[in-house]
Amino acid sequence: MCVQLQYIRAIAALLVVYFHAILQLENLNPDAPITDGLFGKSGVDLFFVLSGFVMWITTSDKPQSVADFWWKRVRRVVPLYWAVTLAAAFVALIVPQILRTTQFDVPHILASLAFLPWLHPADPAGEMIAPLIVPGWTLNYEMYFYLLFGLCLLVPVRHRIVAVTALIGSVFLVANLVPESTAARFYGDTVIFEFVAGMVLGRIYKAGVSLAAPVVAVGVALGFGVLVFNDYNDFDLPRLITIGMPAALIIFFSTAIRIPDLKAWRWLRLLGDASYSIYLTHIFTLAGSRMIYPWVIGTLQSDTLFVVLMMAMSTAVGLASYFLFEVPVGRILSSGNLPRFVRPAKVRNV
Template identity: 65%
Template sequence: MLVQLQYTRAIAALLVVYFHAILQLQKLAPDAWLNDYLFGKSGVDLFFVLSGFVMWITTCDKPMSVGDFWWRRIRRIVPLYWAMTLFAATVAFVMPQILKSTQFDVPHILASLFFLPWINPADPEGRMIAPVIVPGWTLNFEMFFYLLFGFCLLLPRQLRLAGLVALIATIFLVCTLVLPDLTVGRFYGDSVIFEFVAGAVLGHLYKAGHRLPITVAGAMALLGFAALLYLDFLEVDLPRFFTIGIPSILIVYAATSVEVRDHRSLHWLQVLGDASYSIYLTHAFTLAGMRMIYPLVMPILQSDVLFVVAMMVASSLIGLASYYLFELPVGRLLASVRFSRGTRPVPARSV
């Protein structure tokens, strides 16, 4: 795997953590000057583009059954997500005052476990489509994309990309034009779904040998990040794909055009990239804990900036612990199972 993708994943995860840390700060200290600098939700757009890119480059050169592809994605996504979802549901049942955006609701919990778009019962307006772990809304998109991408593997290689574009565009149009008032239509009618497609297109370009000159890639990366953060901050009233999706595409294209030779100087960023999924899923719990100790630590820190930094550091450390103690060992255990050409999982030694 390209190491610069891990760097980008780390940056994406830290952006999301910063975004939610500022949201916490706005509740704890409404007058804090740092509250005006709210951005970072664009980290998920980087994740979406990266996801499409990785799915393409890891499947285009080798035969892979649909079952094997889905099993790889399930064992990567489901164990930690289910563990965190059930943990949050338990906390919501036993100590509902801790998690402000979570209510114990059985239909909502089941929908969350199976990645189905569902109205979050904690939203007083009844509009927010989010699972038990609110940031998990991105995983509903991820699993939807994996489902469609898996079907496209049934097509001849030269038709897969066109098939993927046509399939997602058709679903988007149906959701937008036919089902705009339904939860499923509102959710899958979001333009962010095309960020996955853009990532797959970048993967196709990469495998075809299309690279940008290093100077052009560097300039594009800087321009992309500047536009990403600025448009994220402005919250322009346009489809998300056009505001922060396109800058995310530019960043990933630039990142995949360069060759990183010295991995040692940025090894810490690679480690955070490896643990980015754990950081992303656990940071909501970490920030909830930091919110509760805010009155205790502020007399020591005496700085809202330092508290936000502390929230980001704590989220990273908890995420790393989750990665090494749960995500990695469980992933290795499940990797001992492979899918044959059919759809039945079989032990790896018999393949």
């Protein structure tokens, strides 16, 4: 696996944390100058393209059953997500004032645990499609992609990208033809094709495409420049075009070169390893930051330093979650001590 993928995961997670930190500060002090620098939602698009890329390069030459693939995805995604969802539900029930954008609603909680798109009951406009843990909307797309990708493992490798694209495209087309509904709005969003872009890039990578270091550096820099520019300006165009395409550009150039696992960059690799924990737990940290805001501002006299502090705290909590929950639970679930799906005999892909 390319070590640079972990670097990009870390950057993607920090972008999302920054985005939500600015939104939190905007609630606390709308006049803070730093709130004008709102960007970072594009970290999600990097995750989507990366998911398609990783799913392709880890399965294209390693035959596995559909059930085994799904189990690996479930044990990777579900434990931490269910833990934070149930924790948020408990907080919403006992001390709802802590999580102001969260309500205890049983149908919503069940839909969240099942990765089903659902209108968030805390949205006064009744338009936001999100689970109890709002950033978890991305996991609804992830699990949807894993479902379709897993089914297409039954298809020969040479036809697999076409098969996945056809499935995603068919659902997308139907969702845009039927009367508007929550499911139609969710599955009819072009953002889902960012996973397809990742698969295509994975195939290019497996073909051995390689570029010179200066070309890679310019390409990655250009990609991030366009990504942040479009993210900040929030153009009224499909997200696939404005953010998805530069995200794909970044993944293409960053994987077009082989780099060693440099010791000086291992802290970034560690953040990449913990990116899932950082992503899911940071909303709790940011919610808690409301309580310390008056003290921090009274002491530091700087909204910018408050944002930096929120990002540092979110990273620390995410790392703690990674080492204390994600790693040990993942080790238990991947051990041979638990019942596993019955695996059919492996068949060589053609």
